Amino acid sequence: MKKVLVGLSGGVDSAIAAYLLKQQGYDVTCAFMRNWDSLTNDDINGNPDLANPVCSQEVDWADAESVAKRLNLPLLRVDFIQEYWNDVFTTFLKEYEKGRTPNPDILCNRYIKFDSFFDFANSHGFDTVATGHYAKMGTDTFSSKSAILKADDRNKDQSYFLCQVKRPRLDHILFPLGTIDKPEVRRIAEELNLSIAHKKDSTGICFIGERRFREFLSNYLPMKPGKIISVVDGSVLGEHQGVLYYTIGQRKGLDIGGTGPYFCVGKDIYKNELYVTDSDHPEWLISDACRVEQVNVLADFPDELDCMAKFRYRQPDCPVHLSRTSDSTVTLTYPQGIRSVTPGQEAVFYLGDEMLGGGVIETVEQNGMDLMQKIREKA
Numbered sequence: 560m561k562k563v564l565v566g567l568s569g570g571v572d573s574a575i576a577a578y579l580l581k582q583q584g585y586d587v588t589c590a591f592m593r594n595w596d597s598l599t600n601d602d603i604n605g606n607p608d609l610a611n612p613v614c615s616q617e618v619d620w621a622d623a624e625s626v627a628k629r630l631n632l633p634l635l636r637v638d639f640i641q642e643y644w645n646d647v648f649t650t651f652l653k654e655y656e657k658g659r660t661p662n663p664d665i666l667c668n669r670y671i672k673f674d675s676f677f678d679f680a681n682s683h684g685f686d687t688v689a690t691g692h693y694a695k696m697g698t699d700t701f702s703s704k705s706a707i708l709k710a711d712d713r714n715k716d717q718s719y720f721l722c723q724v725k726r727p728r729l730d731h732i733l734f735p736l737g738t739i740d741k742p743e744v745r746r747i748a749e750e751l752n753l754s755i756a757h758k759k760d761s762t763g764i765c766f767i768g769e770r771r772f773r774e775f776l777s778n779y780l781p782m783k784p785g786k787i788i789s790v791v792d793g794s795v796l797g798e799h800q801g802v803l804y805y806t807i808g809q810r811k812g813l814d815i816g817g818t819g820p821y822f823c824v825g826k827d828i829y830k831n832e833l834y835v836t837d838s839d840h841p842e843w844l845i846s847d848a849c850r851v852e853q854v855n856v857l858a859d860f861p862d863e864l865d866c867m868a869k870f871r872y873r874q875p876d877c878p879v880h881l882s883r884t885s886d887s888t889v890t891l892t893y894p895q896g897i898r899s900v901t902p903g904q905e906a907v908f909y910l911g912d913e914m915l916g917g918g919v920i921e922t923v924e925q926n927g928m929d930l931m932q933k934i935r936e937k938a
Contacts, residue, residue, distance in 0.1 A: 562586045563733065564680040565689045566672060567626065567634065569619030571755050572691030572736060574626040575744045578751065579735040580689055581630065588685070590635040591623040594643035594671060625754050639675045646670035652779055658828040659903020660806040661919075662720070662872075669723035669855075677728055687731045694718045695737030696729065700913050701859040705729035708912045712740035719872050722907040722917025723855045773804045773812075780804075785831035787815060790824055790938045791840050799833040802826040808844060808899030825934035834938045845896040846923040846930050851906045854887045854918035858910075866915065868893075868908045870900045881908055881915075889918070902931065 565577040567589035581587045595616065620636070627634035647666045654661040672690060680688045693710035694717055700706075707729065710716040724732070736744060748756035780803050787797040797815045799805065805813075809823040813835065824843040825834040836843040849870075860866075862883040867876035868891055879891040891906060900906075900923045907917035923930045 560584065560586045561686045562588070562684060563687050563689050564676075564683070564685040565589045566676060566691070567591050567623045568691065568761075569622035569626070569755065569758075570691065570761060571744060571748050571753070571758055572693075572760075574630075574691070574753055574755060575747050576689055576691040576735040577626070577632060578630055578747065580733065581632065583735075588633045588635065589623070589627050590637050590676070590679075591620055592637055592639055592671065592676060593620070594639045594647075594667075596640050622755050622758065629751065629753055637676070637679055639671055642675045643667075643671055646674075654903050655776065655780055655803050656828075657903070658802060658826050660901060661903055662905050664720045665723050665905055665917075668720055669725075673721075673724045673728055673732065677731070681731075687733055689733035689735060691736055692717045692721065692734050693736050693741075694721055694734045695912075696732065696734060697913065699858045700910055701861075704859070706858055707914045708737070709909070709914070710734075710737045712736075715741050718909075718914050719869055719905070719907050719917075722857070722905060722914060724857075726855070726857050729857070773800065776804060777801075783831055785833065787813065787833045787835055788938045789821075790834045790836050790843050790934050793938060796821065796835065802828055802831055802833050805833055807901040825931050825938075827935050827938075832938065834934050841898070842925075843934060844898045846900045846925050847894055847896050848890060848892045848924040849900050849906065849920050850922045850924075851889050851891060851918040852887060852921045854889055854916055856886070856916045858913060858915045860910065860915045864910070864915075866908050866910045868906055870897065870904060870906050870920070876909060879908070887918070 563580055563585045565587060567573050567577060577587055577589055624634060647670050650666055651661055651663055677688055693712055693715040695708040695710055697706050697708040707718055707721055709718050745756055782801040784798050784800055785802060786795050787799050789796055805823045805826065807823055810820055813821055815821045820838055821835040822844060823833060824836050864881045866879060866881055868879045869876060877893060877897050879893045882890045884890055900920060902920050902923060904920050905917050906920050908915045
């Protein structure tokens with residue numbers, strides 16, 4: 560009987576993942592990961608509950624305890640606070656300091672759930688780990704190796720967030736929710752009379768929780784107001800709260816009056832200037848190629864390939880041509896043009912349901928020119 564360690568978060572997805580594995584005959588143990596200490600990490604501004612800044616995490620622990628007891632499964636509590644700070648949060652802040660917008664969920668999966676947690680499981684005699692992600696394991700189209708596939712529930716598919724998981728670990732990972740949808744997960748939780756059957760899905764920062772994001776970042780990256788400049792005519796339209804807090808394509812939160820709407824198209828961290836365009840000039844948001852670095856290869860795909868890509872989690876798949884320029888760098892071209900492809904975010908590529916890999920968007924181009932440089936020069 561295979562021994563499985565399930566990451567139990569206190570939410571309904573991981574609870575049902577643990578239940579399904581037990582029903583399938585696995586020897587299941589659960590583990591709750593504590594990865595953030597609000598007091599130690601000076602997490603003050605932006606916290607919805609200043610009177611009790613660690614409350615939500617302890618609520619999750621209590622919910623995990625309740626689920627484990629109800630399912631009659633052993634529960635461990637493991638601490639990766641230092642690893643989270645060193646590998647996830649420090650990387651997160653460094654990217655923001657460069658004016659980029661990294662994805663904390665991807666970093667968390669890479670360094671914590673399928674690295675620190677995986678190593679913990681391995682060192683304690685477990686054969687595999689499992690989580691409540693909506694994704695599936697399958698076989699690589701180009702070989703007989705293990706591969707990550709999209710979940711059957713396309714509305715909840717989370718394969719995008721798994722693009723940086725190390726390939727050798729795929730043989731020791733289970734995603735029990737890959738073939739069922741969210742309503743079914745809640746139905747099973749109701750049948751089991753779990754206290755978390757209707758618990759709201761977490762939408763906050765991975766392992767940190769709900770925060771007012773701009774205020775939260777100000778704990779670590781001080782606000783520095785500056786000019787908001789139109790890339791269309793060079794006029795000053797208002798004042799931003801700090802260029803590090805904005806992302807390409809952002810519309811809400813720019814606090815610009817007038818006709819609008821306006822969209823963030825670029826920024827200069829040295830001049831402390833934020834560049835925007837209006838709805839009559841969307842071309843400043845559109846690129847036709849990008850260079851992707853730090854690529855984590857998850858399939859044996861050829862150096863030239865027509866496939867699909869996502870540049871944001873909720874974005875529909877976009878047709879692209881992939882050209883591999885090195886082991887860890889690819890160029891994606893898309894002559895049809897795609898809006899708001901953003902340096903620092905993750906490009907993830909697929910062939911059908913199979914995830915081929917993903918990496919960090921380093922530069923974006925428009926007609927052979929670096930679009931961000933073009934915007935800075937125009938403004």
